[in-house]
Amino acid sequence: MRPKQTLFLGLILLVPVLAFLFLKSFGTNRYALPTYLPDHVDSTLVGGMWQRDTVFHRLRNYSFPSQTGRVVGQKDLKGGLYVTSFFYTACPQDCAQRNSQLTRVQEKFRFEPRVRLISxxxxxxxxSVAVLERYAERYGAIAGKWFFLTGDKNQLNRLLTEEYRLPAPVGEAPSIQHSQQLFLVDRNHRVRGIYDGTKAREIDRLITEISVLLYTYDHNDEPRA
Structure with missing residues (x-):
């Protein structure tokens, strides 16, 4: 066999070997979602050396009546993840934009019981509950999938400012400061994504990152608290 033919044959045989080594080395890499809302930094002694570790905020449990009258809290969302938004029914265009985008999320994960929406x-x-019931119908909210919650003003204000760390209220219209941001909360009650709910590309990213979290749960790559 000629030297050129030998070299060519060797390269052909080498390609699958290189492909296997590449996949073995890099095929297990996965996209890891960041965690938001740091609380403080802990120092731990490991092997005689101090290591600094950021501790991230875990959302406390709050319970509020939903559009059906059912009281909903984190215990009702156990084992899954949810997308949080803030709105008011008399809100101008931006709330309508966010809710229209959230219908995409609902439809994408219609048959995935671990994914819910909390507004x-x-x-x-x-x-009131009656007002929210009509409002939820406008956006085709699926019962048990997308909850519109109301309740005590002071408790809602604490939720927004202390748990999600949104700006404190300004003025009285609306009574609490609202936001166009959406928050992705994991099963350990930590914020794993923040998105502009009025932009379609941000919702695309939200849908992708929900899928990433579900993948990690399915493959036991995301530890439980």
Whole structure:
């Protein structure tokens, strides 16, 4: 066999070997979601050396009446993840944009029971359970999938400012400061993503990152608290 033919044959045989080594080395790499809202930094002594580790905020449990009258809290969302948003029914265009985008998320994960949507009103004085029921129907909210919650003004304000760390209220219209941001909360009650709910590309990213979290749960790569 000629030297050129031998070299060519050797290269052909080498390609699958290189492909196998590449996949073996890099095929297990996965996209890891960041964690938001740091609380403090801990120092741990490991092997005689101090290592610094950031401790991230875990959302405390709050329970509020939903559009069906059912009281919903974190215990009802156990084992899954959810997307949090803030709105009020008399809100101008931006709330409608966010809710329209959230219908995409609901439809994408319609048959995935671990994914839910939680929308808190920031104007509980006006947004009663009956008002929220009609509002939820407008966006085709699926019962048990997408919850619109109302309740005590002070408790809602603490939720927004202390748990999600949104700006404190300014003025009285609406009664609590609302936000166009959406928050992805994992099964350990930590914020793993923050998105602009009025932008389609941000919702695409949200859908992708929900899928990433579900993948890690399915493959036991995301430890439980």
């Amino acid at each position: 808190y009103t920031v104007n509980p004085t006006q947004d």
